[in-house]
Amino acid sequence: MSEVVRGIPLNWFIILSSILFSIGVMGVLFRRNAIIIFMSVELMLNAVNLLLVAFAAKWGDASGQVFVFFTMAVAAAEVAVGLAILVVMYRNSKSTDIDVLNKLKG
């Protein structure tokens, strides 16, 4: 299995990660539901994780893989905080649609 993975050129990983990352960015910019936006942010972070692992294999260096663990831990903490804030927001506005976020302007 690892032989097959090693046979894949590095450029393919870069292209795949860039596409996944762009899909995530588009999701954040164009979707209106807060939960979907969360998912898009997670997609961005996981695209980065994939690329980190690919580079770690390229350099034969473990620090890239360790960084992935940091990213996953931080992403988990971020989602925990984000969902809590979303619950607070839902209690105040009774909606998870980000179009209700229009009280602050000027």
Add this chain to the structure above:
Amino acid sequence: MITLIILSALGILTLFAQVLRFRRGLFPVILVGLAAAFFFTSANYNTNPQVWFSSMLHFDNFAIAFSRSLIVIAFLWFMMARNYFLQETSATDHFALVLFSMVGAVSMVSYNNLTMLFLGIEILSISVYVLAASDKANAFSSEAGFKYFLMGSFATGFLLFGITLIYGVSGSFDLTVIHNSMGAHHEPVMALTGVLLLMVGLAFKASLAPFHFWAPDVYDGAPTPVTAYMATVVKTAAFAAFFRLFYICFPDMVAQWSGVLWWLVVLTLFISNITAVRQTSVKRMLAYSSIAHAGYLAMAIVSMNGDASARAILYYTLTYSVSTISAFTVLYIVSRSKGREDFGAFEGLGKTNPFLSFVLVVAMLSLAGIPPTAGFFGKYYVFFNALQTHNTGLVIIAVLAALIGVYYYFKVIIAVYFKPEQSHIPVTVGGLHQTVLFITTLLTLLLGIFPDVILQWI
């Protein structure tokens, strides 16, 4: 390192204070702890850089200077925010969050590895997301917290992608190794994309236009003490991290990235200053003013000039933060008494509260950059630095932007002294607020006369 240990221990102690029924005595303990952190940080000053965790953290003079500055600002902030948190919310949780976010801020000024940069930014940001949304019953506060969280995690994505591409080029997260491999010109396209993505991520955090659109809403909606924290400690840490990264890692590529950052600075200066003129709420005006100051600070990074730039950023962030805490304290006191935050709330303050008015005027003069105050010398060092690196055009643009700035800062002074009071609601100032306002005003005036006290830190 001892700074990080003291701050973490203080944060954990603060969490336990709720269980141990120690709430009343907590506040002096935090202040003593911060003073101890300042003292022990200074103990390593001018020795060989302290290297920790297989060279992931370097406590050199740059790190020590900014850690000291952050601790001083946090000390003043705690004195300003004590009453709000003791009266309105559960103080222990929020004080603990602030102390933990300080841990992130200190890592952001002392990192020597992109892992620590990422962790520092996240430790700082996640705590501040919660703080921004901490006024749970208030729809504005939760909206601010949510917007901050959304934009913050979006920015983290860009930052991480940048870090990954740089890792792909250099094979390491260590700043010195990255610097060496950047000089070798492997994969120039990937390296440049990585640098630009890192710049986008950090510009989001530092609220540089066109990535600033979240900042006015978040600063406006968050509780005033939290806004003061975001405008001071978070901004200082963000710019120290920004500078450290581009100074250590990418000085050889300065020709490529400084052109992009140049445009960000020009956009920031004009958009923020022109929009600030139109504001009717003082809090929102201060939010735009904080974005404008981010523009001046980024000028010091565009005109990369080694330690001279670092000194300019250190002095600017410290004096700007002191004046900003002053301004937000007055705003907090006035808006609490009168229940509104627009310019009208400040009318007639000159007659009823001469002390508060004087403090506010000194803060506004300093933010506008009028000579006797420290804010003038902050701008002076940044502009002088830019002139030395032949960025004359940028200095001319910045001076024009500063002139627009004078207009809206003077709008506050005019409201205070030249408009009659209409509401006749008395404004009372507590003893602790009087102390912090006295200290910030004194610092604003004294640092303007003796700037060397701060400049010799680096």
